[in-house]
Amino acid sequence: MPREVRERQMMDAAVATFGRRGYRAASMDEIAELAGVSKPLVYLYLNSKEDLFTACIRREAGALLAAVRAGVVEPGLAPDEQLWAGLTAFFAHTAEHPDAWSVLHRQARTHGESFAAEVGSMREELIALVTGLLRDAGRASPASPDLADLGDRDVVGVAQALVGAAEALAGWANETPDVSAKEAASTLMNFAWTGLGRLLDGERWPAGNSAAMRR
Secondary structure: OOHHHHHHHHHHHHHHHHHHHOOOOOOHHHHHHHHOOOHHHHHHHHOOHHHHHHHHHHHHHHHHHHHHHHHHOOOOOOHHHHHHHHHHHHHHHHHHOHHHHHHHHHHHHHOOHHHHHHHHHHHHHHHHHHHHHHHHHHHHOOOOHHHOOOOHHHHHHHHHHHHHHHHHHHHHHHHOOOOOHHHHHHHHHHHHHHHHHHHHOOOOOOHHHOHHHHO
16 A cells, blocks of 8 residues: 555544544554554654644644635635635535544644644634735725725734634534534624624724723
8 A cells, every 4th residue: 555545544543533532542552443554553654643643733734724725716706705605615624524623623722832833823824814805805895995994903803803703613513413514604704794894884883982991
C-alpha cells in the first residue's frame, strides 16, 4: 500500500479516536487498531502522539478552510449571499465531520498552547475572510461606502463576533438532532445580518444616550 494511503488511514483513525475519546484518553494502541496497523508503524510514520495530534489539527483546519473558501468563490454573488454560502459550507463541513470539529473546537483548545495556536491560525484566516466580505458589504451600501463609518477595528470586531457565533452554533447544531447546515446558517444570518444591514445603512445604537452606558 502506498505510504500516503497508509498515512491517511492512520490520520483518519486518529481524528476519530481523538474526537470521540479526547486527546488525553486516546491511546496509540486504539489508533493503530482502528487503522488496522501495528503501533510501531504509527510511530514510524507519525512520530509521537503529540506530533500525530498536531498533524490532525493541521489537516482538518485546512479542510475546513478549503470548504468555506469554496463556498464563497461563486462569481456574481452579493456580499450577503457570499456570507450565506460560506456559513452554509462551514456548517455542512462541521456536521459531516463531527470528529474533526471536536478535535478543532474542543480538544485542541484545551490541551496545550501549541495545539491552541494551530487552531488560532485557522481562526485568523476565517476572520480575515469574513472581514473582507464585510468590507465588500460596506462598499455595496450607499449609506456607508467602504465602511468608512465603522472603521477597521469595528469591522474586525464584527468579524470576530460572527466567527465566534458560528463556532458556538456549530457545536450546538452537532449536538441537536435534525439541525441542517442551512438551518444553522439561516439562524446566524437572521441574528447577525439583519442587524448588520441596519448598521451598514448608517443606523447606530444610541450608546451615548443610553442610561445603562451612563452608569
